[in-house]
Amino acid sequence: MIFSRNIFDYLFILSLSFIIAFISWDDLRKNTSIDRNNYYNYFSYGVDRFTYIDLNGFMDYIKHEWFWDFSIRYLTNFLDLNLIFSLITFLSFFIYSCFVYKKTNILYVLFLLNPLILDLIYSQLRISLASTFFLISIIVFNRSVLFSLFFILLSVLTHTAMFPISLIYIYLVYICKMDIDIRIKIFIAIICGFAFSFVLGPLINIILSFIGDRREGYDLSSLSSTYLYLSFWFLLIFFVIIQAKNKFFLLRVNKSIVLFALSILAFIFMNFFVGGYSTRVIAISMPFLIILIYNFSYYYKIYISFFYFLYLLFYFYIWW
Numbered sequence: 001m002i003f004s005r006n007i008f009d010y011l012f013i014l015s016l017s018f019i020i021a022f023i024s025w026d027d028l029r030k031n032t033s034i035d036r037n038n039y040y041n042y043f044s045y046g047v048d049r050f051t052y053i054d055l056n057g058f059m060d061y062i063k064h065e066w067f068w069d070f071s072i073r074y075l076t077n078f079l080d081l082n083l084i085f086s087l088i089t090f091l092s093f094f095i096y097s098c099f100v101y102k103k104t105n106i107l108y109v110l111f112l113l114n115p116l117i118l119d120l121i122y123s124q125l126r127i128s129l130a131s132t133f134f135l136i137s138i139i140v141f142n143r144s145v146l147f148s149l150f151f152i153l154l155s156v157l158t159h160t161a162m163f164p165i166s167l168i169y170i171y172l173v174y175i176c177k178m179d180i181d182i183r184i185k186i187f188i189a190i191i192c193g194f195a196f197s198f199v200l201g202p203l204i205n206i207i208l209s210f211i212g213d214r215r216e217g218y219d220l221s222s223l224s225s226t227y228l229y230l231s232f233w234f235l236l237i238f239f240v241i242i243q244a245k246n247k248f249f250l251l252r253v254n255k256s257i258v259l260f261a262l263s264i265l266a267f268i269f270m271n272f273f274v275g276g277y278s279t280r281v282i283a284i285s286m287p288f289l290i291i292l293i294y295n296f297s298y299y300y301k302i303y304i305s306f307f308y309f310l311y312l313l314f315y316f317y318i319w320w
Contacts, residue, residue: 009106013097016109021090025122029320033123036085043072043081067157068126085125092121092128099135099287103254104294111290114312115319116283124280130159131284134166138257164199165284168192169260176256189259193266197274200281230278232311233268236289239304240265243296254291261285261292 026033053064061067075084096117097109121128137151152170155162171192175185240262264285271278282289293304 009101010098012106013094013101013109017090017094017097020093020118020121021086025118033119036123036125039072039085039125040081043076048073062156062160062163065126065157065159067154068129068159071158088125088129088132089121092132093117095132095135095139096121096287099139100290102139103257103291108290108294111293111308112286114286115315116279117286119319120280120283124283127159127161127280127284130155130162133158134162134169134284135287137166138169161200161280164196165281168196168263169256172259172263173256176259185259186262189263190266193263193268194270196263197267197270200277229315230268230272232307233265233278233282233289234272235307236293236304237265237269239296239300240292243300254295257288258292258295261288264288265292 026036048069050064050066050069053060055061055064055066072081072084079087093112096112100108100112120131133151133155137148137155140151141148152162152166156166172189175188178185264281267281268278293301293308296304
């Protein structure tokens, strides 16, 4: 019976991923996804930038996000570019859903029907693919550390933002295995989130300048998220503080995943003060945050789910 239920659940996830991947969201919204359109123009008409970029070391491959260009240009030899983009959307939502389902249940997959996720997997294709590789690395970790490291490498070579995110998660996995007090582990996760906020906020241009990245000088403050977009996540922080006395998030499984989610909440909180960009990080961290919600006690979970539903209604209204 359990086996049959799992089969139907995965068929549902597969079907939902297919539907989402092959819907033309631009037509439905009567809008143009700028990043997706830019990617299409670049790979269709633009000059391959690696014809004039010298790759003199491993860091150059990471800095220039080599795997993104290589994989898409290779696949265009066999497939239509729009189909490739749709397959990335399909793979991303499918892996996101499987990741959430394995740690919660099928109902929580529906939490992924969020404009943040839909925009990520449809428009922000590069970081969507990179974050998908990152989730695959976590899924396969218990079966093969080597394969896990391989997918982390693909993730970092696809989008440089996954480098600090992967480091934080790997470090928190290590912290979880240490025989230290739970409160110290939580404190370390929060400090990691604070540090990540400074890296993507006040320190970003210094770091980009140091490594010679082409995006040096970007005014990232203009990308900072509004209070309304962040309202639910501040509410979730409030619920975390209320439930912290019960250590709810570490009495169950998924310890490293929930610690990472707490780190992301700390990142969101600090960004309120330093003016960093939270929205995209929230999007790629959504599976972890959903699992965090699942780990709340029953009544708190109902309250949070209700507020999340209201948040989705507001966000869909703005997004649509």
